[in-house]
Amino acid sequence: MTAAVVALSGGIGGAKLALGLARVLDQGQLTVIVNTGDDFSHLGLAISPDLDTLVYTLAGLAHPEQGWGRRDETWTFMSALEQLGGETWFRLGDADLAMHVERTRRLAAGETLSELTDRLRRKLGIATRILPMSDDPVRTRLETDTGWLDFQDYFVRLRCAPRVRQLAYLGADTARPHPEVLTALGSRDLRAVVICPSNPFLSIEPILAIPAIRAVLAECRAPVIAVSPVIGGQAVRGPTAKIMRELELEPGAEAVTRRYADLLDVFVVDETDAATIMPAGIEVVSAPILMTSLEDRERLARVVLAAADRVAARQN
């Protein structure tokens, strides 16, 4: 098999599986389409948290535990900024800052987000193509019991405390996906589309909210496989389960999948969720989906690819 694989990803959980896929596939076979709904401007800097998590993870630079930022980070900038009375609620490490400063500079010089992301991932020796879902801004906002909030206000400053009533992806309606996003998803050589175990509301739906992406996925010839971001009703990390309860959804694997049901061929759930009943036409595969070690990431990547290949074999 030399055909391409496309993954849709948010930050931490998605990046883990993307790393597994990158390691079990041949070099250059993987393209990751990344959520930019979390992007924001802070301290005059253009910050793209999910793109950075992907880049750091695939370059081997990611912090091993915290789920964002870089390993071997220092915090001198943040201390000095605090001393000057600056805004410190969003933590920017000294090395991480280089990414934001360089991105901001390149955007100001007229490069697109996709161009500069491609340049930076190559510079860091990453063979996987990393594509922002769009070069047009899409901004995730949340209506909460304290009113509408920008994503980072909700997620970082308020630590996901406000109760969520609904979500909106501003700009998604009119955002144009990067041409390579459509080429990759529409390719005849596509082996699989993998929806990574990222937060469905905050990471995957912003991508699917771009009409052209959802349309090309709905017509995609290749198997579409989602990996559940919840295990036994709990998110591995982050506020997925909390948001599901607040939206009056059962915080389990099934409710998650329903959101993508029209797109899916296979849903990979944890062994503990194996009894999940899915809409007709969606195959449920159960496997250990908690990714702690590097081996876990590779193993889950192989499970996903094997499921895709079984579906493809049946369809041919």
Add this chain to the structure above:
Amino acid sequence: MTAAVVALSGGIGGAKLALGLARVLDQGQLTVIVNTGDDFSHLGLAISPDLDTLVYTLAGLAHPEQGWGRRDETWTFMSALEQLGGETWFRLGDADLAMHVERTRRLAAGETLSELTDRLRRKLGIATRILPMSDDPVRTRLETDTGWLDFQDYFVRLRCAPRVRQLAYLGADTARPHPEVLTALGSRDLRAVVICPSNPFLSIEPILAIPAIRAVLAECRAPVIAVSPVIGGQAVRGPTAKIMRELELEPGAEAVTRRYADLLDVFVVDETDAATIMPAGIEVVSAPILMTSLEDRERLARVVLAAADRVAARQN
């Protein structure tokens, strides 16, 4: 004596004497008017090297030897930027970066350079007023044997190697000094104006190139005292002597002073330059002017103030 003292300063040499003056004067008596001709935009950040040297020096945060930047600095940002293929010829420490990011953010939010400088120096507990010479941009440029260069290109990137033919202070003609600059220099209570031992071409002349500042200085009632930035034909630091030779000036204390002669009452030279012959009406005071220790800075400040008081006593 409770009257005010105003100092004109560039970076390192000027900041040393400013610190001496701040320590021997009562709190709040000193105002420093700082060169902004070296200011530039780099990596999208607004950088004001001389203002920062003043702020760091007066806050006790300056690097003890290198003449720029902060003590206890780390360099993680710079390493990460290099890894990303960014521009690294201008070294920005992690803590120093906080100043540039915060300044850039405040300028973008509509604060003036003088407002934000005042806010930041207060935040750092500095009692001395620090005024940029103007909120309007003035940019020092140098015509060299390789063409016209921006100041930082000449000074940092090319390490002062090109031969200087002439200097220009773009924008100085039309720059409006901050009202407090004129108020401070025109005050009846002014005890002295001190032209600090900064590079005459790169630090002092950009300030004097603003017509309103030169005019108010020419009419100033208080004694104007310059401290020589050269000792025995050599600059204590930086390219003063080299530039003087290239401009076919004798690289000594006298030629320096001639540039300000119409403004000066007193010229303080090093003991080794005591034979200096000055234009009529300018008193030459010789003293050890090399400032190595904190005591040296305070001692020189006292010499300067005593000379000013003698002139004032004679004039009254």
